[in-house]
Amino acid sequence: MPTQDLLPLAVAVPLLGAVLLVVAGRRLPRVAIDGLVTALAAADVADLALLWARTGDGRSVAWLGGWRPVHGEGVGIVMVGDRIGIGLALLTAVLILAVVGYSWRYFEQPPTEHPGTFPALILVFEAGMCGFALTGDLFNAFVFFELMGAVAYALTGFRIEDPRPLQGALTFGIVNSLAAYASLLGIGLLYARTGELGFAQIGQHLAHHRVDALLVAAFVLVLTGPLVKAAVAPFHFWLPDAHAVAPTPVCMLLSGVMVELGIYGIARIYWTVFSGPHGIPMACFRDTFVAFGALTAVVGAVMCWQQRHLKRMLAFSTVGHVGLFLIGVALVTPEGVAGTALYVAGHAGVKAALFAVTGVLLDRHGSVDEYGLYGRGRELRLGGVLFTVGGLALAGLPPFGTGLGKAVLEHAALSRFPWLLVVFVGVSALTAGAVLRAAARVFAGAGPRPRERYAGPETTGGGEEPEIRDPSRAVPPPMLAVPAVLLLGALAVGVLPGIGRQLALAARLFTDRAGYVAALYGPAPAPSGASPATGWTAEGVSLGLLSTLLALVVAALAVWGPAVPSGAVHRARETLSATGRRVVLPLRRLHSGHIGDYVSWLAVGLAVLLVVTAAQV
Amino acid sequence: MSVFPYLVAGWILLIGLYGMVRSRDAIHTIGCLAVAQSSTYVLLLAVGYRRGGTSPYFSDTPKSTTVVDPVVQALALTDVVVGATVTALLLALAIQLRKRHGTIDPDSLTGLKG
Amino acid sequence: MSRRLRTCLFLAAAVVLAAFYAAACTGLPHFAGLVHPYGTRAVAAAFRQRTANVISSINFDQRAFDTLGEESILFAAVLGAIVLLRRARDEREAAPAPGRVMPSTRLFGTVMLPITLLTGFYIVAHGQLSPGGGFQGGVILATGLHLAYIAADYRALERIRPLASLDVADALAAGAFAALGFVGIAKGAAYLQNVLPLGTFGQLSSGGLVPVINAAVGVEVGSGIVVLIAHFIDQAVEIESPSTQDGQRPDDASGADGGNR
Amino acid sequence: MNGIAQYLVVVALLLVAASATAAALARDPVTQSTLLAMLGIALAVLFTVLQAPDVALSQLAVGTAVTPLLILLTVRKVRRGTGDGADGKRGESTDPDTPSRDARGRRR
Amino acid sequence: MNAWLVATAVLLTFALPPCVWVACRDSPQERLAGLNLATTVAAVAFLLIAQGFQRSSYGDLGLVLAVLGPAGTLVFARLLGGSAYDVPARRAGDEQR
Amino acid sequence: MTPRHVCALALLVAGIAVLLLSALGLVVLSRPYGRLHALTPATTLGAPLVCLALAVETGAGRAAVKLLIIGVLIAAGGSVTTMAVGRATAQADDLVERDSPE
Incomplete structure (x- = not known):
């Protein structure tokens, strides 16, 4: 695959992954969803790591839809990856992978009717951030x-x-x-x-x-x-x-x-x-x-x-x-x-x-x-x-x-x-x-x-809703x-x-x-x-x-x-x-x-x- | 006339902002956000207008017709969709906030400060 | 900040903003000017792609990536609304009492439902020829469906609205857009490249990938907006909030102590 | 032809500015939703005279139908949750003298 | 001079502003009446513009408004009339307007 | 100027006049029901007249049929919505029993 195709892939892969999670999520058990979302996040990390390696000390340029400019004038959208942009996208992807791992057992009860929604949203988030980092x-x-x-x-x-x-x-x-x-x-x-x-x-x-x-x-x-x-x-x-x-x-x-x-x-x-x-x-x-x-x-x-x-x-x-x-x-x-x-x-x-x-x-x-x-x-x-x-x-x-x-x-x-x-x-x-x-x-x-005393307007942080149901685990x-x-x-x-x-x-x-x-x-x-x-x-x-x-x-x-x-x-x-x-x-x-x-x-x-x-x- | 449409766009943004500043209801704030957003449509389409031009599709008009700038129309179209969906999302938040907080009056939303 | 102070602060800033904006406007090309380089190029490109509606050509071909992002926003917003408007643990659903509707309204709704749906399909189908397209038609389709709510009542709406499958349809259509981009890569071209046969200018099937993406967008928007409105109606009609059940007015829980229980 | 086209643009712009101002200054979200629908119509007219029927069509569908509908549904939900009891008979047993109800704008 | 565009101009100048004016009123029913008339006038205006600019496909806008407009008004009438939660909130110390 | 054109113009003027009168009525008539009365002629007479004028101008064909259909739609939709608005007004005035549906 040419290097430039890796640029839009960084956006398309998480988007398709989110769709997959929404569609398949309601039929899959929790473990399968976790595994799937981890695999998808890892795939995007791999895509961006490959892009980082292949781009080297230059820039990767992808004219989406093949709309290369003619005589310096074009109508299309260009994605440009240099190592700052790709690096930030890669950082995003790595952090997404970490977050996916972190939340494996985090929400004890995902929304019952829509189990795949939270990871799907995380993946769309990734698509948005990678797209912002790579677009020109x-x-x-x-x-x-x-x-x-x-x-x-x-x-x-x-x-x-x-x-x-x-x-x-x-x-x-x-x-x-x-x-x-x-x-x-x-x-x-x-x-x-x-x-x-x-x-x-x-x-x-x-x-x-x-x-x-x-x-x-x-x-x-x-x-x-x-x-x-x-x-x-x-x-x-x-x-x-x-x-x-x-x-x-x-x-x-x-x-x-x-x-x-x-x-x-x-x-x-x-x-x-x-x-x-x-x-x-x-x-x-x-x-x-x-x-x-x-x-x-x-x-x-x-x-x-x-x-x-x-x-x-x-x-x-x-x-x-x-x-x-x-x-x-x-x-x-x-x-x-x-x-x-x-x-x-x-x-x-x-x-x-x-x-x-x-x-x-x-x-x-x-x-x-x-x-x-x-x-x-x-x-x-x-x-x-x-x-x-x-x-x-x-x-x-x-x-x-x-x-x-x-x-x-x-x-x-x-x-x-x-x-x-x-x-x-x-x-x-x-x-x-x-x-x-x-x-x-x-x-x-x-x-x-520490003593409680009034020190002006503040948010204390007590009485938070615990994010999980079972604190004794x-x-x-x-x-x-x-x-x-x-x-x-x-x-x-x-x-x-x-x-x-x-x-x-x-x-x-x-x-x-x-x-x-x-x-x-x-x-x-x-x-x-x-x-x-x-x-x-x-x-x-x-x-x-x-x-x-x-x-x-x-x-x-x-x-x-x-x-x-x-x-x-x-x-x-x-x-x-x-x-x-x-x-x-x-x-x-x-x-x-x-x-x-x-x-x-x-x-x-x-x-x-x-x-x-x-x-x- | 040469700048009037652009000024109208600016006015809409400012009046939307004013509404948000004076708002006493989160739903009203979201409505004002929608108003402020319409300034972007007005500016974009005003920018793309061309004297004597007609709309850029050629199913009922010859290819040589003068047309207005189609790019801004595509941008405005995207913008309309974005605005509608974001408004929906914010309204959903407002519903739940009202349920859990008992009010959506910004003056009474005091859970976060300091 | 007090209300007055806030307003004064804003007005002071607004004066500056207005002055700068007005000064900026004088630097713009005059309204209704003739020079639009990008627009001219886009029209020429649309002719080459044999798409009669240049805007469709831009949205689904030349700048299709923007539209991919836009459809993802819609997809994410629908997903977000589903999550945010889900039934909380302490809420229950109550079937609303069947409504009484004036006979004239009912008749009108029954007659208009098919007409609206027909109009919606017409607008979607002619997207690459005349004004309209997936988004506009999709919204009209969704609105048409909700005429049922007006015409008969909520229960009738629930009967004709297969929410579960619309949910999936929304996701699949969003995925289809992203997946259609791979057609280009599969043929050795760029992502989202329009590699299908282009057809004849001005025909319903012309434009290669454009009508296909257009249809996908129509499905996504139509089903997405139905799902979106459905969740709002559910909230407004079906779901009983916990405060309502307790008989306790949430006003009591509001105010300063609301956040720092 | 050109002059009248420009005139139409100016009138439409004024209508848009007026309805936007009204929508932003409306106090109550329900009033505002009507005015937003009005703004939607005015914008659609403006877009049409600016030769952008595609955008006008979206604006009609979104601005006059979907957004006001969502706002109204939200307001309905928000105002309904003020202690009506769960039997679905809303607006009947309201005692107009209760001050807190008045504060929610439930006057008949 | 194009009679259809002149007619549009007359409608936009003299028929829509009263609708906006009435839509700003306090009573929801009056607002609804204003919105309703505005829908009708705008639908007619779209048809006239289509004729005036010689672009028949602008007529689709009129069609869509003719279809959606009544639906919108009915929703408004239903959500307003059915609930009567429509009188603007008046709170103590509300100095706005 | 052909007779057909004249005919179309006459219909147009009549339609526009009705619409303008309705708008005037909307402002001038004071009571809510009065305002409702202002709506009826606009939707049932004004808009269809203009549609007819346009149909006459375009001449027989698919476009004319479409215009006439739009005219009928506006007229039908207008009368139904007027009734619904009237009912809402009546409910607001407590003239009609308030057991409104969800």
Whole structure:
């Protein structure tokens, strides 16, 4: 089979698999369904792995329906796979496989009338995400954006007995659909100007026009969808609401890879469509989005620290890390892209593993409340180890993939924005500190029992509907094996030198706009310039160790601080928390769960982005 | 006239957003989302209109006829389907939310905050 | 945020958005302009594929991958609605009392049912010639079926609506679209390539793969929308919510404590 | 011919804008569903004068039939679940003086 | 000048706006009446446009609206009339409009 | 201008006039039942007249038959819906026993 046929197959295989599950699902026993869905997910992994291997350091281009352009003008849709796109699709497929394994025995009772529905939806979700990662056409990207959105809303609200998932899913659905429609409006504006729909084709035609309000408006509108999907502040409000309440396997996918697809969308659309001559200047893109990324990272980290609802804590940690990813791609250098790719790969494994262990807690105790679970995780020794290791990896402990990605990004940011080092170290330390704090309290019962006290609006996480019926059963082995494997994967990303090298080459390809355009019509010349270094350096290791150490210190202070009798420490804590409350409480109030607020913030975000961009071009 | 249709599309989006911001009922919010979405149809089809053009199919008209842009119509068609299905999905969520939460007034949906 | 603050915030942002959007519109080509490069190419391509309705050619041939995604959204939404509107553990079904309908309405419904179905088939079948096609016809078919609900009552609707098989038909049609793409690969061409014989321009069977995909879409949309509406009607008519059974007003459970039980 | 075609487009656009505004500003979902159907019709007319009968056909089918129907069914379900008893006789035993019922808009 | 298009223009200008106006009213029955008339007028307009632009296949739109329109109105009448849950919610402190 | 054309135009003007009068009635007549009265002439007279005008213009053939069928459909659908709307109005005013079906 020619390499290019593997591209549409990555979408078609899961779709056909979903159909198969729906049709055959009602006649097959549970075991057969599980086996079938695992086989299908593995097939897609195999397809994408083959594609990764065959594409090598070039690009695979598939003109769907055989509509190759004649004299540079075509009517068809093109799929373009380079190693960043294919790698993200492969990451999706691997995570889907992990989730399928994790949920083997997860839902004790699938919907009785439709047993195959949950895995079928997971497979359609995979099709949507792979399609979005591999397409080279703006409208097609919108379609797949909506596909993954629609499935994600349904999956988030899957547990219909509990009101919170439903509310989260509704917020998620409304905000994301609205953003998608704004993107479509932007696509309409671009089509009106250029008469094209492909990324590269639009980019080529934009070069013939001057830079004006239309370009700025189209740029901001088109990026609305990916920005909301990526939960960049102030578009991030839906994310904690949805990710905190979705069924655990779905959380693993949402936080692990769907949000990152938003970042990918921003980077891909900017590089292929807007980065050319008469486009949005790189300096403008860089300054704007580094600022937005830093804001997102800080908001996410601060809010993450405040949470006692474990899943909400992990969701806000995702917001924080997404801010770092956005900074990475906004540096507009191959090094930034390579670092982000490594970071995303490591983060996906770590975050999915953390959610998976939280799912075990929910399964055992029907609660994800840090206070309520105090000391109750003691008998779950392996879970505790995994959770702690996950927390350390989140802080960027070498040699995890997260640490390597963070190190490369820090190095990339250092020359132009030295202050970003503080953001990187601080955000990793604070998010990881929150996770470690929870690990110490829940799995070790460390420190004094946390006291209930009113600290502003919050979601506690107690009284969750358990996602399974029978809490007295033993923990199903896949539920702990899968997070262990995922953490090993995150470790492998950092340890295996090949991955870093290949992603460095891929990043150089990703940032080569001319090569992308040329690849559509024939073999493209290899990009010039050296590919960025993506190995471990002494500086990267020490920064990783520093953030890990900081994370341990803040976690220890939070857990044992109240028990320390010293007056000075006590007074310092009081002042710190008093000032913190003045800043943090208004921030917490903003996360109100109110759809109207979120829509307002969406409009405000767009307005700010418009003004900021227009001021710089 | 030269930009009037595009402005109408923008107005529809903004008024839909306004309705969502002021909404007191989740079903109403979803309805406003449908309104906001119709702005995309209007913009797309306005972009594709061509003076003196007629619709792009040739079963009852010669091949040489001037036609309007068919691509935007195909896009709008896809968009209509997407909008309808997403609306249905959101309404399904609203039904269950009302059952479990007792209300769909955004002001009273306080399960998630902080 | 209070309601007033929220509205003010939004209005302030909306003013900026409106100003930028209006400025952007002045940069667009004037309304009713003559230059549409992609559109011109698409018309030429449709002629080469001998498809009289250019929009069908774009939807089912030139940009068929978009439509594949769109049909997957429909498939996923139907699946999602089935999952979301399933009967929860604490709910029960209650058969509704048979309804009384005015004789004129009943007569009208009985007469119109076949006419609507006929119209639906007509619109599906002429998809690649004249306005219409799988999607539009499918929706009309689904609506026609629901005339039965108006004409007679819910029970009659349940009799003429084989829900289980429609469910499968929806899935199979969605799968058929994805599978038809492999015809191209099997013949050594690209995925979704239109490799069937193209026929004569302007004939019902012209266009190669287009009428086949069109039919698949018609089946999927028709059955999908019926299933979708069926689940909504089930909720509205049949399923008794737990709160209703208890006689307890859910209002009591709402408010601040609703989320933090 | 050209002038009148443009005039038709303008009138249709105004109708669309008016009904969209009305639909967005309607307070109650039931009112809104009627207005959404109206918007569907106005959009279908606009699409036809913009020479897009295919889209107009979808819009007619979706906008005037399916979406309002789904909204109405949702509203019916949502408003029905407020304690009618399970016997299926809705709207008869409602006591108009109960304040909570009034709050649900169940006035006769 | 094309009589059919002029007739369409007259209908769109003078017959549809009253329908929209009535459809904004409070009473559901009045709204329904407005919607009903709008359906009829729009169906006629489609037929006139088909004739005016010399594209007979636009007539299919009129056919579809003639078939679907009454069905839609009946559903509305049934769901509104059957349940009478139609008076807009008035809550304390509802300052909108 | 052929006599057939004149005939079609006359029918068209009559039909449009009826439709406009109905729209006017919809606004002017105040009571709900009055509004219902406004609907009837539009569907039973106005729309079929226009359809007839179009059929006359196209001349005998399949297209004309289709137009006439549409006219009949509108007329039939209109009267049924008017009745249904009237019933709904009556129910709302509690004139008819409210045992409405599901």
